[in-house]
Amino acid sequence: MGIKGLTSLIQDEAPDAIKEHDIKSFFGRKVAIDASMSLYQFLIAVRQGDGQQLMNESGETTSHLMGFFYRTLRMIDHGMKPMYVFDGQPPDLKKKVLEARFGKREEARENEEEEKDVADNERLDQLARRQVRPTRTHNDEVKQLLGLMGIPCVTSPSEAEAQCAELCRAGKVYAAGSEDMDTLTFASPLLLKHLTFSEQKKMPVHEVDLKKTLEGLGLTMDQFIDLCILLGCDYMEPVKGIGPKTAFKLVKDYGTIEAIREHLEEREKEKAAEAEKKGKDRPRGVVFPEIWPFEEARKIFKNPGVVKADDMELKWEHPDVEGLVKFLCTDKGFSEDRVRKGAEKLTKALGQKQQGRLDGFFKVAAPAKRKAEDEGSSKGAKGVKGGKGGDKAGAKKKK
Secondary structure, X not given: OOOOOHHHHXXXXXXXXXXXEOHHHHOOOEEEEEHHHHXXXXXXXXXXXXXXXXXXXXXXXXXXXXXXXXXXXXXXXXXXXXXXXXXXXXXXXXXXXXXXXXXXXXXXXXXXXHOOOOOOHHHHHHHHHHOOOOOHHHHHHXXXXXXXXXXXEEEOOOOHHHHHHHHHHOOOOOEEEOOOOHHHHOOOOEEEEOOOOOXXXXXXXXXXXXXXXXXXXOOOHHHHHHHHHHHOOOOOOXXXXXXHHHHHHHHHHHOOXXXXXXXXXXXXXXXXHHHHHOOOOOOOOOEOOOOOOHHHXXXXXXXXXXXXXXXXXXXXXXXXXXXXXXXXXXXXXXXXXXXXXXXXXXXXXXXXXXXXXXXXXXXXXXXXXXXXXXXXXXXXXXXXXXXXXXXXXXXXXXX
């Protein structure tokens, strides 16, 4: 689900934080991609002309394999080095939310039976897509495929987005790739959206910068986390009566969820008392869920279950061409010619020494180190007055 309304809020309040890029501009970049989000995306989006999922002759779904194989090849073609992170065990708080969502899928299935005669095909298509639920088999097949392709993949102890954020903070990868905005809430310095969309969609990649987001919103990281919880996330339902703009204003004015809640509950009491005096019904206002463990959600965002980046080694290997042909063609019914051509691209891209980016000629430090170095440079610059003018004078003298 991600964070409700966060993208629009950032676009309105911190427009400099989101930049559009062509995928080609990420040449030479390593990116950690949320595989679980991509898996769900491919199961929904990669379909036949009649809207049904792709299947082989045995009736096995192959949409996810098609998506991972060809979208990964597309990134490799553009000089990127993708790696994938899978979800591990969801936090207990999320399990309850997932159970509730699965209940909604069952309800959607029942509604679909009732609405078979409805002419609105779009509505039926939405209902069908809501029923999609990746299975362990889907996950295992994708991991097998990536292994044969030579693409590194890891399973997070908990949330994939949190592990991607950890890799990005440590400088192991350039950015985290996901459609879920809570990747920012897990403190990923950079988030790339639409990275795995099909080329036909002509969608630019959106690069969201966390530092610029916080600066544009005028919030600390702690306040940003509280804002995301108020908006509604994977662990918490949103508060009824509070939209994105209101939530943002409340965080700016009161700073923390505790202070906001105290203020709103006091305001609701005053409104109720005033309505009672006038003999009117109590007006509908802000309603907090009866059970709303925001402190637990806050802890998950601040200290998620991840493997420390220093304990992980990411290796891109030569693909197992014959293994790919057997798995995708013999077992899953893919075109052998297309698979061999794809494997050839992989072999060429991963086998040759990749030309570096211009900024790759300079040492790139991890975010925390970069900040310290920047501060040190700026102090040094203050101590050398007239340095720029001195250079110019020296240049004139030489002439």
